[in-house]
Each structure stands twice: as structure tokens, then as C-alpha cells.
Amino acid sequence: MNIYCFGISHHTANIEVRERFAIPDSALADSLMRLARIRSVDEGVLLSTCNRTEFYIVSPDAQLTVEPLFHDFYGLGEIAELQHLFRLPAVPTVRHLFRVASGLESMVVGETEIFGQVKRAYDAAARSGTTGRILNRLFQKAFQVGKHVRSSTGITRGRVSVGSVAVDLAQQIFGNLAGCKIMILGAGETSERTARSFQSRGAKQLFVSNRSYERAAALAKAMGGRAIRYDDWEEEFRDLDILVSSTAAPHAIVTRAKIEPILRMRRDRPLFIIDLAMPRDVEPAVHDLDGVFVYDLDSLQAIADRTLEARRKELVACDGLIEKHVRDFQVWLNRAAEGAAEVTVLPAGTQGPRT
Amino acid sequence: MSSFDRFWVELALICYVVGFGYSVYSLAANRFLTPRLTFLAICAGFLCTTSFLFDRGHAIGRCPITNRFEVLVFMTWSMVLIYLVIGPTYRLSLMGAFTAPVASALLLLAVSLSPDDLATRKIKVNPWLEAHTSFSMVACGAFALACVAGVMYLVQEQQLKTRQPGSIFFRLPPITALSVANSRLLWLGFTLFTVGLSTGFLIGQQIDWVQAAWSIAVWCVYGGILIARARHAMAAKWVARLSIVAFSLLLSTFWGIRFISDRPSL
Incomplete structure (x- = not known):
């Protein structure tokens, strides 16, 4: 009995190649059935996300390669994308799955969504009856490892997108956002994304203002907020806590001269301004005012980049933890092999091709 | 004063230093270390100072604020008591990290005092004097904690203004919560100090006008800050800065004025 991982990921191929091998959720059950019918497959789990499509296989074939498997599964003749596909033997497969479940193989290192995706892939396979003793144990262990890595290291710490960094900063200024009045200036896609964050x-209290009142009204309706005419937005400024600005104005629309007199009427509550526009909507001098914090795209991106860098520094610690679990699993595999006299395991420390 | 009395204070000092050291290590290591140890160390330090004050109070038959040593211990005890009461509202762990060094500094000052400062005076028990000294000392504890909240506010504000929030930024309370905590602690301290000051005039002894003038000056400084705050004439940043300046003034003048050592009252 041999364990393999075959697949394609963002490390090995671009999105155009990856999407040819993607398995949509709606086709997952049928795909698992198709996989189970392949003679060289005893157990199988299919993991398909936007960044990877991976086949976790237990097979009696000690020399199983990617070509015949994908040929049988996808019904392809010659596979033109062969150089983008990878094949991992037993121990590297174990290590790889532990890294995937921990978010270390993700495009955004440390993201947690992948954990749920692995869980759903495993649940679907278990429901379809394509998992057995080996993969059940392997995936249960992977979930345990994923939780351990997340709770014991800083791999998931901080935010890595501009929108979520902005929301984090807002929470560190105001605490609970439920009582904050937020104005969205400019009803474009960026504004909408940030507002949804x-x-x-x-x-809860969202106001939308835009040069086109109809667009402001449409976004306000979609968000459960209130639309304000563009000429009136400055009047609402006095009670505002957060301003998200991303208009297409060619010059600064929020200036120090405009803000300073309003600040005196604000009873000393801080004002957080998120300027997502290019060119910027907010004059840089506004940031110098007491109690006003202006963050533009560059400053938010810099924080996101620093978070990502900090997460990358955690990779060594994560790999150290994972290696211990890989050795534990190897011990179990060896015992299982002795018991069944069938399981074939590569020696400890054997590395497969890195994904 | 027996060596056993000092033992409690020295033990409390060790607890606060351990709590502070652990917080610094936790922040520097940038790890998700549990802040429970800091909290436990502060609790242990509080129990030690409570034991000291209880033993001293029992021995001298009055509130133990009869020399500089006791005054510093009582002030530390008051500050930590207020922290333990309000800390949970403003994220306990990190406020503890900022409270522990102030408590350590006050106790270090206490244990380094000369023997003259440790002499216990034989004073007739006077309820007005007891009220005066204890209210004043608890007020100092509140002002100390307002200073701590002020430091935390300025750390947050500086991180936001430089647009380079570090790991400490996301572990500190929100800046608005710190501003509110700062103001409330100033009000609490000011109210207690007002009661303490008023009862000082009811003791029935000759008033030391140097000490009285100093106390009234401190009262005016804090009163001025609070009036400016209430009228929204001063930004939260300046209130935080002045809380630190005022408490530093209070501590420095504390030594300049012959507080307690010559007279038991303010």
C-alpha cells in the first residue's frame, strides 16, 4: 500500500493551467465516484480550491505516476501540462498535507480558509466512502497539526489585505464598530469591498455619498445604509467617526482648511480617514491634526506587507512543529505496515519534489 | 520596623518586577504568551503589600501612613487595587504590563529609604486624620493609574501617527477606551483628593501652610486638566501628557515637601 499526492498548485502553474484541472464543488461527489472506479486507487480525497487541485491517493501500485492516473480520471489523451503537475511519495505527501492544512502552502501564507476547504474535501470523500484507514488517520492528524500550528505560532497573526488592515486599525481606535458612523465617499468597487469588511x-451606521446619487442610493440600499447627496456630505462630517474615500476626483477633496473648523465641533472624538483613491482624496496635512488619523493605500499596503513578512519569519517555527508530527505519523505508518505487511513507506527524511 | 515587615514589601517588589519582566519578554518575543503570569504576579504583589499594611496597622493601631516608607507602600497598594478593580474593563493584561513597572518603581523607592524615613511616630488616633491620609493616598493611586493610562494612550497615538503599528499596538486597548479610562481615573482621583484635602482642615491641629499650599496646587493642576477636558478645550493627547506631568510633579514634590515625615497630615 502506497501513499501519494498528485496535483497542481499556484506554485507550479498559473491560473489558466490550474482551471483546466479544477473540480467544482457541484461535481465533487461524481468525481470521487470516478476516482474510486480507477483500479490503482484504494483510497482517495480530492482537494480543489482556486489555488490547487490535489489528489491524495492510497494505491497498491508502488510505481504509480501522474500520467495514467490523470488519464483515467480526466479522460485525457496526452497531457500537455505534465510539467506543471507534481507527484509526491508517502512522507513528502504527509508533510505537504500538514503544511497545506496549516496554511503554509497558501498564496497568502497563514490564511485560514484552507483549513475549512481541506475539512470539506475530507468530509465529502468520507461521505462518498473513498477514504479508508490510512487517509482517515492522515486527515485527522492534518487537522490536529493545523490547529497546533495556528495556536502555537504567529502564522495567522495580523491582516494581509488593505481592507482588513483598515478595519483592524478602526477597531484599535474605536473598539466596538457598532456605534461608529461610517461614511463611504465614492460608490465604486473598492469602497463597497471596504464597507463590507x-x-x-x-x-451598522453606513452613509454613502457619490457624485451620481443613483449609484450612492444603490450601494446604500445594498449595504442597508443611507445615501447622501454629494453636495451635502460635508454637513454630515461633524458626527462622523470613519471616512472611507475613493472618489475619482483629480484633486484633494478633504483638506486641512475644511476639516479644522469641523474638528472643533466634534467633542474630541477621533476621526479615522481611509483614503483609497488614486490620486489621493485627502490632503496629507490632515494627518497632522490632533485626533485625526489618515491612512492611504500605500500606508495600508505597507502594514499588510509587514504582516506577511512577519508570517514568513514564522515558517521555520511552523516547519519545526510539523516535522515532529510527520515523524509521529511515520511511526504509525511503519506500525501499520508491519501489521498489514503491505504498507510501503519511504525512509524518514525522504524529500519529494517541493511544491 | 521589623525585618519581617520589610520582607513582605521586598517580596511584593519581586512579584511586580517578575510581572513586568514577563510582559516585556512576551512583547519582545512577539509570541502568544499568556498574560496570566503578569496578572498573578500583580495579585501576589498586592497580597504581600496587603499583609504588610495589615500587620503594620495592627501593630500601631491606626492606618499605616506614618512615615515615607508606609506612604509609598500604601500608594502602591491603592494603585494596584484600582487597577484590579478597573483593569478587566480595559483589557487586563496590558494595563498590568504598564502598572507593574510603576508599582516596582514606587516599592524600590520605599525599600531604598534611609532608616530616618522608617521611624514610626507615636500619634494619637484621630478619625479625621485617618480619613484625610487614606483618602489622599488612594487618590494618589488613582492619579498613578491615570498616568499609566496616559502612557498607554500616547503609545497608541504615536503608533497611529507614524503609520507603523507594531505588535504592541494590536494588543493594547483601543485609543478611545484609553482616553475614557484616563479621564475617569482623573475624576476618581480628583474626587478622592478633594475629600482628603477637605478632611485635612478638620483634623483640629495647626495647619502647615507649606504642605497645604502644595496640596492645593496639586488639586488646582488636576482640576484645571479636568475642566479643560470637560469643556473640550484640550485634546485627549494633551490630557494624557498632562496626567503624566502632573503625577511626576506630585511624586517629585512629595520628596521636596516634608510630607508626613515631620507631620502626619498633608
């Missing part, structure tokens, strides 16, 4: 963290 705020809503997902409890923001």
Missing part, C-alpha cells in the same frame, strides 16, 4: 465586523 466594516459590516462584517459589526458596523
Whole structure:
């Protein structure tokens, strides 16, 4: 009995190649059935996300390669993308799955969504009856490792997208966002995304203003907020806590001269301004005012980049933890092999091709 | 004063230093270390100072604020008591990290005092004097904690203004919560100090006008800050800065004025 991982990922191929091998959720059950019918497959789990399509296989064939498997599964003749596909033997497969479940193989290192995706892939396979003793044990262990890595290191710490960094900063200024008045200036896609980030963290009082009132009204309706005519937005400024600005104005629309007199009427509540526009909507001198914090695209991106860099520094610690679990699993595999006299395991420390 | 009395204070000092050291290590290591040890160390330090004050109070038959040593221990005890009461509202762990060094500094000052400062005076028990000294000392504890909240506010504000928030930024309370905590602690301290000051005039002894003038000056400084805050004439940043300046002034003048050592009252 041999364990393999075959597949394609963002490390080995671009999105155009990856999408040819993707398995949509709606086709997952049928795909698992198709996999189970392949003679060289005893157990199988299919993991298909936007960044990877991976086949975790237990096979009686000690020399199983990617070509015949994908030929049988996808019904392809010659596979033109062969150089983009990878094949991992037993121990590297174990290590790889542990790294995937921990978010170390993700495009955004440390993201946690992958953990749920691996769980769903395993649940679907278990429901379809394509998992057995080996993969059940392997995936249960992977979930345990994923949780251990996340709780014991800083790999998931901080935010790595501009929108979520902005919301984090807002929470560190105001605490609970439910009581904050947030104005969205400019009803474009960027504004909407950021507004939704705020809503997902409890923001309730949203105001939308845009040169085209119809667009402001449409976005306000979609977000459950209130539309304000563009000529009136400055009047609302007095009670505002957060301003998200991303208009297409060619010059700064929020200036120090405009803000300073309003600040005196604000009863000393901080004002957080997120300037997502290019060119910038907010004059840089506004940031110098007491109690006003202006963050533009560059400053938000710099924070996101630093977070990502900090996460990358955690990789060594994560790999150290994972290696211990890989050795534990190897011990179990060896015992299982002795018991069944069938399981074939590569010696400890054997590395497969890195994905 | 027996060596056993000092033992409690020295033990409390060790606890606060350990709590502070652990917080610094936790922040520097940038790890998800549990802040429980800091909290436990502060609790242990609080129990030690409580034991000291209880033993001393029992021995001298009055509130143990009869010399500089006791005053510093009582002030530390008051500050930590207020922290333990309000800390949970403002994210316990990190406020503890900032409270522990202030407590350590006050106790270090206490244990380094000369023997003259440790002499216990034989004073007749006077309820007005007891009220005066204890209210004043608890007020100093509140002002100390307002200073701690002020430091935390300025750390947050500086991180936001430089647009380079580090790991400490996301572990500190929100800047608005710190501003509110700062103001409330100033109000608490000011109210207690007002009661302490008023009862000082009811003791029935000759008033030391140097000490009285100093106390009134401190009262005016804090009163001025609070009036400016209430009228929104001063930004939260300046309130935080002045809380630190005022408490430093209070501590430095504490030594300049012959507080307690010559007279038991303010």
C-alpha cells in the first residue's frame, strides 16, 4: 500500500493551467465516484480550491505516476501540462498535507480558509466512502497539526489585505464598530469591498455619498445604509467617526482648511480617514491634526506587507512543529505496515519534489 | 520596623518586577504568551503589600501612613487595587504590563529609604486624620493609574501617527477606551483628593501652610486638566501628557515637601 499526492498548485502553474484541472464543488461527489472506479486507487480525497487541485491517493501500485492516473480520471489523451503537475511519495505527501492544512502552502501564507476547504474535501470523500484507514488517520492528524500550528505560532497573526488592515486599525481606535458612523465617499468597487469588511465586523451606521446619487442610493440600499447627496456630505462630517474615500476626483477633496473648523465641533472624538483613491482624496496635512488619523493605500499596503513578512519569519517555527508530527505519523505508518505487511513507506527524511 | 515587615514589601517588589519582566519578554518575543503570569504576579504583589499594611496597622493601631516608607507602600497598594478593580474593563493584561513597572518603581523607592524615613511616630488616633491620609493616598493611586493610562494612550497615538503599528499596538486597548479610562481615573482621583484635602482642615491641629499650599496646587493642576477636558478645550493627547506631568510633579514634590515625615497630615 502506497501513499501519494498528485496535483497542481499556484506554485507550479498559473491560473489558466490550474482551471483546466479544477473540480467544482457541484461535481465533487461524481468525481470521487470516478476516482474510486480507477483500479490503482484504494483510497482517495480530492482537494480543489482556486489555488490547487490535489489528489491524495492510497494505491497498491508502488510505481504509480501522474500520467495514467490523470488519464483515467480526466479522460485525457496526452497531457500537455505534465510539467506543471507534481507527484509526491508517502512522507513528502504527509508533510505537504500538514503544511497545506496549516496554511503554509497558501498564496497568502497563514490564511485560514484552507483549513475549512481541506475539512470539506475530507468530509465529502468520507461521505462518498473513498477514504479508508490510512487517509482517515492522515486527515485527522492534518487537522490536529493545523490547529497546533495556528495556536502555537504567529502564522495567522495580523491582516494581509488593505481592507482588513483598515478595519483592524478602526477597531484599535474605536473598539466596538457598532456605534461608529461610517461614511463611504465614492460608490465604486473598492469602497463597497471596504464597507463590507466594516459590516462584517459589526458596523451598522453606513452613509454613502457619490457624485451620481443613483449609484450612492444603490450601494446604500445594498449595504442597508443611507445615501447622501454629494453636495451635502460635508454637513454630515461633524458626527462622523470613519471616512472611507475613493472618489475619482483629480484633486484633494478633504483638506486641512475644511476639516479644522469641523474638528472643533466634534467633542474630541477621533476621526479615522481611509483614503483609497488614486490620486489621493485627502490632503496629507490632515494627518497632522490632533485626533485625526489618515491612512492611504500605500500606508495600508505597507502594514499588510509587514504582516506577511512577519508570517514568513514564522515558517521555520511552523516547519519545526510539523516535522515532529510527520515523524509521529511515520511511526504509525511503519506500525501499520508491519501489521498489514503491505504498507510501503519511504525512509524518514525522504524529500519529494517541493511544491 | 521589623525585618519581617520589610520582607513582605521586598517580596511584593519581586512579584511586580517578575510581572513586568514577563510582559516585556512576551512583547519582545512577539509570541502568544499568556498574560496570566503578569496578572498573578500583580495579585501576589498586592497580597504581600496587603499583609504588610495589615500587620503594620495592627501593630500601631491606626492606618499605616506614618512615615515615607508606609506612604509609598500604601500608594502602591491603592494603585494596584484600582487597577484590579478597573483593569478587566480595559483589557487586563496590558494595563498590568504598564502598572507593574510603576508599582516596582514606587516599592524600590520605599525599600531604598534611609532608616530616618522608617521611624514610626507615636500619634494619637484621630478619625479625621485617618480619613484625610487614606483618602489622599488612594487618590494618589488613582492619579498613578491615570498616568499609566496616559502612557498607554500616547503609545497608541504615536503608533497611529507614524503609520507603523507594531505588535504592541494590536494588543493594547483601543485609543478611545484609553482616553475614557484616563479621564475617569482623573475624576476618581480628583474626587478622592478633594475629600482628603477637605478632611485635612478638620483634623483640629495647626495647619502647615507649606504642605497645604502644595496640596492645593496639586488639586488646582488636576482640576484645571479636568475642566479643560470637560469643556473640550484640550485634546485627549494633551490630557494624557498632562496626567503624566502632573503625577511626576506630585511624586517629585512629595520628596521636596516634608510630607508626613515631620507631620502626619498633608
